[in-house]
Amino acid sequence: MWTSSTDTVDSQRPKILRIYNIYRVVLGLFLTLLTSSALRDGLIDLQNPDLYESASWIYLIINVLIALLLHQGKRDLHLFVLAFIDIFLLAVLFYAAGGASSGLGNLLIIPVATGNILLHGRIGLLLAALASLALIYLTFFLSLAHPSISQSYLQVGVLGCIYFAVALFVQRLSRRLRLSENLAQQQAASLASLEKLNQLIIQRMRTGIMVIDESLQVLLANEAAAQMLGKPIIRGMALDSLAPELGQRQRQWQVNPSIRALPFRNHPGGAELMANFKRLPADERESILVFLDDNALMAQQVQQLKLASLGRLTASIAHEIRNPLGALSHAAQLLIESEHIHDQDRRLTEIIQQHSKRMNKVIETVLELSRRRQSEPQLVDLTLWVAQFIRDYKQTSPATDTIECELEKEGILTRMDPNQLRQVLSNLCQNAFRYSGEPGSERTIWLKLYEDAGTGLPTLEIIDHGPGIDDRHLSQVFEPFYTTESAGTGLGLYISRELCESNQATLEYERLEPRGSCMRIVFAHPRRLV
Template sequence: MPGAMTEVIDYQRPRILRIYNIYRVILGFFLTVLTSGALREGLLELNNPQLYETASWFYLFINVLIALLLHQGKRDVHLFVLSVLDIFLLGSIFYAAGGAGSGFGNLLLIPVAAGNILIHGRVGLLLAALASLVTIYLTFYLSLSTPGAVQSYLQVGVLGGIYFAVALFVQRLSKRLRQSESLAQQQAASLASLEKLNQLIIQRMRTGIMVVGGKQRVLLANEAAAQMLGKPIIRGMDVDDLAIGLAQRLRQWQDNPAIRTLPFHNHSGGAEITANFKPLPSDEGETVLVFLDDNTQVAQQAQQLKLASLGRLTASIAHEIRNPLGAISHAAQLLSESEQIPAQDKRLSEIIQQHSKRMNKVIETVLELSRRRPSEPQLIDLSLWLEHFAETFALSHPATDSLELEAGHNVMTRMDPNQLNQVLDNLCSNALRYSGAEGEHRSIWLKLYIHPETDLPILEVIDHGPGIPEEHLAHIFEPFYTTETSGTGLGLYISRELCESNQARLEYEPMVPRGSCMRITFAHPRRLV
């Protein structure tokens, strides 16, 4: 604590010394003004006008010189010498002005007080003793030639007591001020350290945090918010330029704070983000604290619960499905071995066997997924894979169903081919079903491209049907949710689960003026398996 108090007073000493120097220069100026007989007539009766004039001009000159040369002095010895010089010069003026009766003895209070403020320790008491001795000695010297010595001694004695009282009071006050300022500096340092720690914690948080001021301008944001929104966040940026979905939900919340905002995606293939808002009191207007949460973790936990229920379901029906499926596959195999079967029927028999194996693989994949077994992603060329898929689609569907493929070359990703086949089978079957009745001309469109911003492969399954009603959009990926009496409600759910198990993302987007688009955003081919 003493070291801290010393640093505090050392920090304040130049300013105090500067004020003290200015005071001495001003005092010297007024003392020299009184050297004019016309100005001091009726105000002051000098005992020695010549000595007063010399001492006053010397006092002004030496103080101007000290103010110019010693304004940054910090050593105690310099300040002590300065205070002693001040006491002796003012003592000379005190003697020339007539002693205690002139009132000039009060001028020595300032050097005593200033010395006790600037000098460490109790050395300041020496200045009070020195000032008392000077005034007493000069009063004694004046009493040899001036009557009323008893009254002068009494005044000087009281004045000396005042010098010591001022020194003790200033020392005690200075000590308390030093302690208070030292404590304030320690608290300021602690607050600064805590502020840095809080900023570091906020920057490292996985939850995105933003502060939005008036006119929807961003005042503060952490790294997690920038990563979730996929854009660098600059102070003063408009929220509309940063994320349109976030700006819309902010306006909805401002209109009705009780409303629960829906999640949003800031860009295609981006994470699903939930925004929560809280008002902050501020003098700059309405300020809002925004919390951004990535729903991926919550969705994965919910998926695990769904997979557990799906596992119990598939385990109970797997036996009932596999027995008739095995009989169908075996019968088709025996039929294909017959010598009397035509070539066309033999091809149909092969299709039966192929799809029987695929159905069996689907059951195994769902069982493996429900048991939390990892998928087996492989590096595949989506362009070539889709060409093969389109050929198989044409063989297994009537001529009234058509599939148009638009794909670039060398579009690579990492995914389990069997699970991708199951996903596309589900999506294409749904697209055909909603494009028209069976037997009518129905067409779907597969579009494969690279996203220009994220460099991720994207596959879109597009149909030209009526689209999905808005009231069903929030539930289309839920298990067992279906609007058809013959449906199971597992197709889109399993498709999304299989995509997410391969670090891909399945989303729905309505087409304009009609139609539906199921978009798969694949993982980057260079990702770690």
């Protein structure tokens, strides 16, 4: 919020008044001391000592009381009355001291100047007018009361002009000071607002940002850095206690900045991080700026670019293969319908049709993969979503297939594209049923939804009690076109894993003992930055 000129003056009034009160008390003490004839010899020749003594003591007492009781005068009326009393009493002392020759007329410059600092416009000029009129009137009255004493009207007139000059000068100067102060406050407010905006932007960045000093202590860190490292970051925390691997890579970078640091994990199950370092311009202490990026996201982006290029290539190849494949399948169909074909040849045409259908299925899967849309993550309540998925799946699956569900608790949230999650889970459930038994037999699979105790991430397991995957083939489970079935395409698990990774989730396989398989989906945190 910007501060107005009135607010600026109000904020400075207590300080100015304190200084002015101290000045008046000191001046009152000095003027009171002059009541002693021994002290004023050679300084001033009083024309009315009794009036001077009474006025000086009244001036001192009033100023002491004002200094003790009125610390903060905020209203213009109070300030005007205060300045008026000051001018009036000093004018009385001016008269008692003998007029312009005493030099006390110069003392009225201070209340006029102070009044014009605190009061503006015509009311400030009114104080200068009152002081000028008081001196002119008292000088004229002295000339009548004491004709033998010559009075300098020219000196009094010059003092009056000085009062007005001081009033105008002080008003102009204070106006400029107020404008300068307002501009400074506006700029400070703008800088503070800009600083808050910069802090908000840094806190919302997906890249983790940290600033460490020469002793490897954390000075600043944003929210993304704390999420990536999996620990709360406190100012002054040692980097080695926060992330030992990161501290090691920082020391390696100091030795040879040209070597790219290797990725690391700050805790088991955490994200694989890539650290980059940048030395900040040295002021008093040298600081280092640390950038933390999720290596999985970077690898995913690179992989998506490769897959996009590969997808365009395979899509064009698939289109070229589809036309002759359709001709072969159609020719085989015509051969089967022929009345003169032998049984042995009929079997060969069935083999042609069977493999043509398999090739066509592979082509359709490849085309679907190349046309895959970008993920649109949403906040999903997995507890409700899995329950709805089971109900929908049962409506389209055989009555002999059963899905048992185990939910740890309600309200397990994540961020994922619901359509892509349905595609992944449908594929995994079909695979689990396929390996649980022959179609038509009683087959059961289990879905287990929980939050991992170590990472706190939502986890969904698809479990079957089939024979499982042989250890020799575990490394190839998620490779494209790898399958152990003669009728399979080998793209189901590959596509499922790609869809999970595009939503920052992971899909992994675990062999169960004594038999069975577990496909585990570890979802992203619901508060992940998207």
